[in-house]
Amino acid sequence: MTPTTDPDEPPQRPGPIGGDMAAIIHGLSRRWRIPALTARHSNTAVMGLFAFVNGVISIGLMAAAALVTGAPFIFPSLGPTAFLLFYTPMVPAASPRNTIFGHLIGCAAGYLALVMFGLTDQGPALVEGVTAARVGAAAVSLGLTSGIMVWLRVPHPPAGATTLIVSLGILSEPWQLAVLMLAVVLLTIQGFVINRMAGIDYPVWAPKT
Numbered sequence: 001m002t003p004t005t006d007p008d009e010p011p012q013r014p015g016p017i018g019g020d021m022a023a024i025i026h027g028l029s030r031r032w033r034i035p036a037l038t039a040r041h042s043n044t045a046v047m048g049l050f051a052f053v054n055g056v057i058s059i060g061l062m063a064a065a066a067l068v069t070g071a072p073f074i075f076p077s078l079g080p081t082a083f084l085l086f087y088t089p090m091v092p093a094a095s096p097r098n099t100i101f102g103h104l105i106g107c108a109a110g111y112l113a114l115v116m117f118g119l120t121d122q123g124p125a126l127v128e129g130v131t132a133a134r135v136g137a138a139a140v141s142l143g144l145t146s147g148i149m150v151w152l153r154v155p156h157p158p159a160g161a162t163t164l165i166v167s168l169g170i171l172s173e174p175w176q177l178a179v180l181m182l183a184v185v186l187l188t189i190q191g192f193v194i195n196r197m198a199g200i201d202y203p204v205w206a207p208k209t
Helices: 021-031 035-039 044-069 078-087 096-116 132-151 159-167 174-197
Strands: none
Touching: 021 035, 021 044, 021 078, 021 174, 044 078, 044 174, 078 096, 078 174, 096 132, 096 159, 096 174, 132 159
């Protein structure tokens, strides 16, 4: 475990396990006036507990919305996006622009691959089995997503999972993709609010230069 530090001492970046999680805990605990937590902001056990609680809240809210509405507000690539937003919020990949455009590119590339290989009316690969067309769609979608994110300078690694979710048919209806993007926007807003509350200069849109 990392020893406690002076509560008035500015948090170190990166923290003891890298990233800005220690700085976020420091900022939130000072805002909420919790001296005991402020003094232990760089403690590994505290950071692990924060990551656990924040992960539960972030994805739990989306899961609750999915349960109430029956819409796909929860999908696997939200997890790594949430981790980026709260672990390394200042890296370009975690900015709102990269997060939203990255997932949007993943959705569009995945659906285009379904159209190209005639899979828009097919069930998910987990049900229908893996065919040559499905392999082609997955490969093309991931290639397009990777290439377009680089060409447009909006890399966001979790978008690679999003495009496979679509090209493998797990979420493939246009309305499902719209809900998927809404979930991304909501998570990004949550990341903005929490990071700004903690005093992290998280960007409004594009990465800080």
